[in-house]
Amino acid sequence: MGKSLHLLSQSELVFAIKSNESDVLKHFYTTNYKKIEVLILKNSGSVEHAKDIYQDAFITVWTHVKNDKFTPKNDTALQGYLYTIAKNKWTDVLRSKSFKNSKSLDYEALTFVKDEEQNKNEDLENNKLKMVMVAFKNLGQPCKQLLSTFYFDKKSLKDIASELQIEETTARNKKYRCMEKLRAMVLASK
Numbered sequence: 001m002g003k004s005l006h007l008l009s010q011s012e013l014v015f016a017i018k019s020n021e022s023d024v025l026k027h028f029y030t031t032n033y034k035k036i037e038v039l040i041l042k043n044s045g046s047v048e049h050a051k052d053i054y055q056d057a058f059i060t061v062w063t064h065v066k067n068d069k070f071t072p073k074n075d076t077a078l079q080g081y082l083y084t085i086a087k088n089k090w091t092d093v094l095r096s097k098s099f100k101n102s103k104s105l106d107y108e109a110l111t112f113v114k115d116e117e118q119n120k121n122e123d124l125e126n127n128k129l130k131m132v133m134v135a136f137k138n139l140g141q142p143c144k145q146l147l148s149t150f151y152f153d154k155k156s157l158k159d160i161a162s163e164l165q166i167e168e169t170t171a172r173n174k175k176y177r178c179m180e181k182l183r184a185m186v187l188a189s190k
Contacts, residue, residue: 009075010074010077010078011072013078014065017065017066020133025062028078029058032079032083033054036054036057036082036083036086037050037051037054039086045090049090049093052179053089055179056089057085057086058082059151060085060151062133063151064081067152139178139181142174143178143181146160146175146178147179149163157171157172
């Protein structure tokens with residue numbers, strides 16, 4: 001693309017995502033990460049939490065765009081959609097029993113702050129989205145099926161657990177291990 005990555009319209013960005021244009025995907029991935037990291041760090045999370053949540057949210061946005069489940073309505077729709085998904089995923093973590101047991105928080109006072117700060121430092125660990133896609137294709141069938149059911153079919157962990165005839169906590173642990181395996185495969189392919 002001859003156009004600057006900063007000046008892509010939302011429709012060009014959608015086309016680039018659907019076409020798996022790695023330069024555009026990498027730019028979109030890295031320029032939006034910092035906002036999510038700031039959000040999570042300001043709301044009882046760690047950098048590791050931010051990386052996990054961002055990766056989950058990014059894969060969700062990527063999937064929704066590819067499957068025509070999301071169409072941008074304005075010039076920052078994709079960025080806002082990514083932020084909202086990450087924020088909602090982090091809210092779910094904060095409300096989870098395991099997180100509540102590890103932290104004592106005043107959940108009612110929890111506020112999310114919009115961060116206007118531009119991303120000055122690329123997140124080197126997560127800057128190659130194409131590797132995530134390749135790694136996903138190479139995941140074992142059980143992990144691929146569990147992650148696909150969760151992210152693509154939008155089934156809850158409770159429904160997935162029921163289908164697999166396992167406890168919900170077991171399904172959550174399996175999803176976590178699959179995400180860790182995916183992350184390890186991405187890091188190993190650098």
